[in-house]
Amino acid sequence: MDLENFYEYKAVMILNNLNNSTYLKNLNRIRFYGCKKCKNCKMVDCGICIACKDKPRFGGLGIRKQACKYKPRCLNISKTIN
Ligand SMILES: [Zn+2]
Numbered sequence: 001m002d003l004e005n006f007y008e009y010k011a012v013m014i015l016n017n018l019n020n021s022t023y024l025k026n027l028n029r030i031r032f033y034g035c036k037k038c039k040n041c042k043m044v045d046c047g048i049c050i051a052c053k054d055k056p057r058f059g060g061l062g063i064r065k066q067a068c069k070y071k072p073r074c075l076n077i078s079k080t081i082n
């Protein structure tokens with residue numbers, strides 16, 4: 001299987017999984033937490049913003065599933081966008 005076919009295969013796999021909520025949850029989780037290796041990812045959540053207060057870790061219900069409002073974005077994610 002060459003590289004082009006591999007990406008096509010992956011795209012089909014993603015489309016097949018679009019109705020799979022567990023798959024989408026995992027996809028959001030990856031985007032949400034970043035690489036976990038850069039200095040921004042290693043920063044601690046503030047624990048006082050709306051996003052942090054929703055996290056089960058801070059006594060929330062875990063509905064929003066958003067990144068801390070005061071935590072800078074993952075350095076490696078911004079690299080790939082630019
Ligand atoms: Zn926060």
Ligand SMILES: [Zn+2]
Pocket residue numbers: 034035036037038039040041073074075076077
């Ligand atoms: Zn990162």
